[in-house]
Amino acid sequence: MAKSKPHVILSAAISLDGKIATSTGDSKLSSRADIIRVHKLRSKVDAILIGQNTLQRDNPTLSVRYTKGKNPIRVILDSRGKISSNSKIIKTCNKIPTIIATSKKISKKNLQRLRQHPLEIIIVGENKVNFKQLLKQLEKRNVKKLLVEGGGIVNWELIKQGLFDEIIVTITPYLLGGKTSVNFLQGIGFSKISNSTKLKLKNVKRQKNELVLHYSK
Numbered sequence: 001m002a003k004s005k006p007h008v009i010l011s012a013a014i015s016l017d018g019k020i021a022t023s024t025g026d027s028k029l030s031s032r033a034d035i036i037r038v039h040k041l042r043s044k045v046d047a048i049l050i051g052q053n054t055l056q057r058d059n060p061t062l063s064v065r066y067t068k069g070k071n072p073i074r075v076i077l078d079s080r081g082k083i084s085s086n087s088k089i090i091k092t093c094n095k096i097p098t099i100i101a102t103s104k105k106i107s108k109k110n111l112q113r114l115r116q117h118p119l120e121i122i123i124v125g126e127n128k129v130n131f132k133q134l135l136k137q138l139e140k141r142n143v144k145k146l147l148v149e150g151g152g153i154v155n156w157e158l159i160k161q162g163l164f165d166e167i168i169v170t171i172t173p174y175l176l177g178g179k180t181s182v183n184f185l186q187g188i189g190f191s192k193i194s195n196s197t198k199l200k201l202k203n204v205k206r207q208k209n210e211l212v213l214h215y216s217k
Helices: 032-042 052-058 108-114 131-140 152-160
Strands: 007-014 019-021 047-050 073-077 098-102 120-123 145-148 166-171 200-207 210-216
Touching (some): 007 019, 007 152, 052 073, 098 131
Parallel strands (some): 007 145, 047 145, 073 098
Antiparallel strands (some): 200 210
16 A cells, blocks of 8 residues: 555554543543653654544644654644634644644635634635545645644544554553543444554553554555
8 A cells, every 4th residue: 555645644542442431532542752752753743633523622732842853843633724813723823833724614714714823724625624635735845744633533533544654652541431422533434344444463462551552554
């Protein structure tokens, strides 16, 4: 299978039962050691991407902390441009390069509001963000490595379309359960195991009470 351009890495901390957040949105699964590991990974990529659900749930800055390194470009998937002007992403976009990836469904009001901020708006897709088009646009902007810290919907779309190269997951010592908890993969799922991409285990690292699994296609 052909490699993605840019090189796409999916990253997440998951519970033993494959959840990345509880039904109330609590996603604080990682230990401090794992948080430091993730920030080191962030410092080695050109851009970092999240979806709107992760943005609303965590309100992150997506910056590099706990280690030395340059902040990657932040790419926010927001089909209708609803990101709050009070979000940490908007409030820091004058310091950290930021791209809002949206669709043609964005309202004129939201488009005008976002254009008042020092960020870049990329319109890719009719009703929602088209990942293939977005990756092409990021490649043009010299993004060679893209780290995805998205939720289950974003992860599923990239895996379904084969638009990823590596997956790094930290297995944490928690069991969350719950039908409405957020899975690492949401969406409809594959109907047959044979339809899924069989991954190759590259590395296993024990982190005290956690395991970091590194897979590639």
